[in-house]
Amino acid sequence: MQCLKKEYSYNNWKGLMSVILISLQLFNRRRAGEMDRAKIEDYLKYERLKDDYEMLGCMSAEEKKRQKGYIRFLSRGKRCRGVPVMVNREKFEGIQMILKFRKQTNISERNPYLFGLPGKDDFNHLLATRLLNQYSKLCGAKKPHTLCGTELRKHIATKCGTMNLGGVELKDVADYLGHNENIHLDHYRSSATKDIVRMSNILECAQGSINESLDEIGERYSISENSCNGIFEESKNEDNFNIPTSDLCHDVISSNDILSRRSATQLKAYVANCIEKRKQSLKSDQHTKVQRKHWGSAERNAVLTLFQDEMKNKKLPSLKRCEEVLKENSIFEGRTPIMLKAFFNNTKKKKHDK
Structure with a gap:
């Protein structure tokens, strides 16, 4: 990008656009078609985090700075659904530079795509699938075939599965990934504010950009954790069920060889799942069976x-x-x-x- 700032070159321009396209796909875990066919019209409707958002008061100065650097726009997904795309400050500057040199690159004005290319076809654009296949081999990965859109989407879903997310947070992630068939019914819940505040942290952590565990992110956003005074003992009273703290999980793992290969997050999620099953079992036991009386x-x-x-x-x-x-x-x-x-x-x- 620095070379392109000094002097325009088609190869540098195309290289920058290719890197940004793949970076956005990897970070957002988007399908290839959702990214390489993103339109300029949709991009220019991007949104930022508002300064008066109430959750900003609960964030550290570093978090505020990082999240204010993000923008969000909606690209067209399957069945014409709007799928959110998060762009950080560096990628945003790169996209602005790409758009700046579009006329100089002789791209048709009728080409609507953000990653459009010059050519005889007015709708020519970069193909994310080919680029990802190419870069996965060049990066020296041991198993380049695993670096594909489907596997990356499964990866973020697996990562989020260890967070012990509640119903709302889990649905937010599913909506962001486009796994919910009824995403259009929750249009207002899929807001720019929610995506920037929650998804930027989750996506950065999954990529390894910030030194924060998924468990810590989950605890910060509405995951209540009750105190636990003993090892995980199930109580007959539903109200006394407690989810263990991370510290307690660490202590149990360190004192138990069988659990040595498990993380505190995995153990806590397992116990929470057991508690939920036990609660459901108690509820079903409380329902008395209706005795049918035969008509004489x-x-x-x-x-x-x-x-x-x-x-x-x-x-x-x-x-x-x-x-x-x-x-x-x-x-x-x-x-x-x-x-x-x-x-x-x-x-x-x-x-x-x-």
Whole structure:
């Protein structure tokens, strides 16, 4: 980029554009088509983090500086959905330089793509799949075939799985990756503020750009952690279930050879999962089974006698009428008006079928 600032060169210009395209795809874990077909029109509608956002007061000066350097724009994804793309300050400056030299590169004015190329075709552009395949071999990776869009998207999903995220945070990540088929229903929740504040940290951590664990990020954003006074003992009282702290997990791992290969984050997530299963089990045990009472012959005869007019006119009795019959006849003890009405309806249908 420095060379391009001094003097324009097509090779330098194309090289810069190629690096930015792949960098954005790797960082955002986007599908190839979502990145290489990003349009200038969409990019120019980018948004920044607002200064009056309330969460800024809870951040350190370093966090504020880092997150204010991001912009966010929506590119076109599958089924014409808008998928967010995060761009840091360095990449933003690079894109601005790319756009600056578009006319000098003789790109058609009808070419709508941000990473467009000159040529006979007005819609010519860089192909992220080819570039990623090329760079994966040049970077010296031991298994270059694993550096592809699908595997990278699985990677971020796996990383986030160790964070013990709550329902809202987990849905935010799924929406950002485009894994939710109903993402358009949550248009307002997929805001620029949320993406910049939450996703910039998660994406940077997954890439290894910042020295912060995914667990620490998860704890900072609405992941409550109750105190734990002992080793992970399940209580019969649902209200006493506690998620262990990271320090306690470290202590347990250090004192237990079986868990030596596990991280504190993995152990905490496993215990949280066990607690959730135990809670669900307790809830299901609390539901009493409904005992069905068989309708005896005496009850059947009473129904046919008391509801002769209704049976003759082929009409259902009202619930008020059923309630009156129940009060006047002790033979229906334990029955409700709804049960009596349903039994009458079934009896009427059987009689009609005959």
